[in-house]
Amino acid sequence: MSQPTGAAGSEVFDPAALAHKRTRNLAEHVIGLLLFLCAAASTLITVGIVLVLLRETISFFSSVSLIDFLTDPQWTPLFQEKHFGILPLAAGSFMVAAGAAVVAVPTGLLTALFLSEYASERLRAFLKPTLEILAGIPTVVYGYFALTFVTPVLRALFPSTEVYNAAAASIVVGIMIIPTISSLSEDALRAVPSSLREGAYGLGATKLEVSTRVVLPAALSGVIAAFILGISRAIGETMAVTIAAGQMPNLTLNPLESIETMTAYIVQASLGDTPHGSIGYQTLFAVGMTLFLITLAMNIVSQLILSRFREAYQ
Amino acid sequence: MGTAFMVLCGAATLVGVVALVVLLADLALDGAPRLSWSFLNSFASRFPERAGVKAALLGSVWILALTALIAFPVSVAAAIYLEEYAPQTWVTRLIRLNIANLAGVPSIVYGILGLALFVRTLGLDRSIISGALTLSLLIMPVIIIASQEAIRAVPSSIREAAYGLGATRWQVVRTQVLPMAMPGIMTGAILALSRAVGETAPLIMVGAVGFIAFAPTGVFDSFTVLPLQIYNWISRPQEEFHQLAAAGILVLLAVLLTMNAAAILLRNRYQSRR
Structure with missing residues (x-):
């Protein structure tokens, strides 16, 4: 904490x-x-x-073995016959995240390419803040939209769709993370120096070739980091999946069925009667710990990709 | 081929815009018929035709004010330390890395922290103060990062001139850096607070309840907030309650829109004065 010294010598x-x-x-x-x-x-x-998280998770694992937690295919801690397998909840979270990625990754990436390579400054100045509104809408609103708009549409298309289903949740969570992916990817694409583009044009490349074979590969680390961050947000998303995907732990690959995610379980259990110190109370923390570790790992990986593989131009 | 790709990219961009328009139109169609003065001025009720958002709106205002009071000073102080005071050591690097990671922790995990720390350990129970403290922890990393950027944008020539005139570090910060960085800090803080206003999950964890029929009078009262009231109405099977939820969402979006407009106005006003 050194201070810049003034004209100390002249003091009387x-x-x-x-x-x-x-x-x-x-x-x-x-x-x-x-x-x-x-x-x-x-x-x-x-x-x-x-x-x-550690304190209650340790008490949880004193009554449930880690192997059961990781391999038991059933999650029924609030029932008479208790099973503590995280698999159905984790599978639910990953299914919603995968569905959201199917919606948001191509849309977000193409949006980023459009904004950085094709759109005029004026169009971009309108589109970018408009898309960012999507990120500012509270997640409970997306839940309402999924339940009252997306699900009825899905049920009209696929009559076997259940009232609560993973697909509707995936679609709205995907919409929700489009701005995360498009904004961060666009930042990476715009950071590619224009000399690279001009060099490629000079060699006779078309605009399509410049965009997809010069700019995109040069910005790839930033783009992938954006994907990972977006998907990690989808895994941590709570209200939309609680409202739209249901509260039924279900080890399935069918997105039209009702499932339960890790986050939805935490909400369900904390709304219900889980007295302090009971095993039901401890499951909150065990599931919370799993969620925390998964999202933390994804965030760290995305930061590593950014710092390790960043192409330093200029 | 090139044109086809451009059209594809443009179409993808439209997906987000169209989704936004459909979402807002759906809400307006469902909710607008239920909006009225009595909806704003009535408490929750078993009878959908009599129910309103008064308790939730007041609860949101309490939570918003308290969260701002707690989170704003601490976050700005932390940002000042990191930008103006911190020596470049591993401690500082650790704090920075930690803040970046905290911003990525799901909000429900903050809810679990609030439940264990404020509701149980500190015995604050299911009160407004528990909710506000939990949301403060949630938005602090966001305000810190925004404030750091605003402080970093102040040109170093200003600092050097002030030091040259014999100012101390704190005098430089208080009289030069903070006034210049304040519009940016305020914009970031208002945006973070509008995130807090829309949060549901952490407040469910700390025990905000969906059915409150009185106006809160102090920080230790139990409470509900707009997003939670909306969730409560969505989770009922009857169509009438879904319409109430849509009307509640319109009120919530109006609150958020006002906050965002305030952030933009504030920024423009200070920018033109400079």
Whole structure:
């Protein structure tokens, strides 16, 4: 914390000014310390999350074996006959995330290419904020939309669709993460220097070749990081899947059936009667821990890809 | 071939725009007939024709105000430390990495933290203050990152000039850096707060309830918020309650729109003054 020194040599000796300076330095140090404590508080949030999750997860695993947790194909902790297999919930989360990726990855990537390579500045200035509204709409609204609009449409197309189904949830979660993927991918595409584009044009490449074979490969690390971040958001998404995908742990690959995701289970269990210290209460934390670890791993991977494989231009 | 690809890209962009238009049109058609003064001014009810969002709207305002009071000063202070004070050590790098990762933690995990820490351990129970503290933790990383960017955008020549005149570090921050960075900080903070207003899952975890028929009078009261009231209505089977949910969503979107407009106005006003 070195301070830039002023013209100290020209000062005349004055005890009163010196005393003033001492209190001033003290005040500076106190303020610096306060600011540091606020920054450190953000670290305490992480410590808090990990400690809270760990404490109850450890009690959970003292009554349920890790092997059962990872391999039992049933999840029925709130029933008389209890099974604690995370598989149906994890499969539910991954099915919704995969469905959302099918919607959002191609749409988001093509949107990013359109905004960065084809759209005029004026069109872009209109389209980008419009798309970002999608990211600002609360997720409970997407849940309503899925249940009252998407599901009836799906039921008209595929009569076997259940009222609560993974497909409707996937579609709205996909719409929700389009702006995440398109914005971050577009940033990566625009960061490719125009000299690369001009070089390719100079060699006789068409606009299509420049976009897909020069710009996109050059920005690939940023684009993939955007995909991973978007999908990690889809896994952590809660309200839309709770409302639209149902609350039935179900190990299935059929998106038209009712399922339950990890996040939906946490909501369901906390709305129900789970007394403090009961195994039902502890499942909240075990599932929360699984969710936390999965999303954390995906976020770290996306950061690693960005820092390891980034093409440094200029 | 090239044109076909351009059309494909344009069509993909339209997917998002069309989805937005359909979503808003669907909500307006379902919810607008139910919007009225009595809807805004009535409490929740078993009878859909008498139900309203008064308790939820007031609850959202309480939560919003408290969350702003808690999260804003701490986040801005943290950002000032990281940008203006922190020596470049591994501690600082760790804090930065941690903030980036926190911004990616699902909101429901913050709800679990709030449940265990504020509701149980600190004994704050299912109160407004528990909800506001939980949401503060949730949006702090977002405000810190936005504030850091705003502070970084202040040209270093300004700082150097102030130091050259003999100002201390805090004087430089208080009289030069903060006033210049404030529009950016406020914009980021309002956007983060509008995220807090739309959050449902963490508040379900800390025990906000869907059915409240009184106006909150203090921070230890139990409460509900707009998104939770909406969820409560969606999860009922009757069509009438779904219409109420749509009307509630329109109220929620109006609140969010107002906040975003305020953020934009604030930014424009300060930018033109500079």
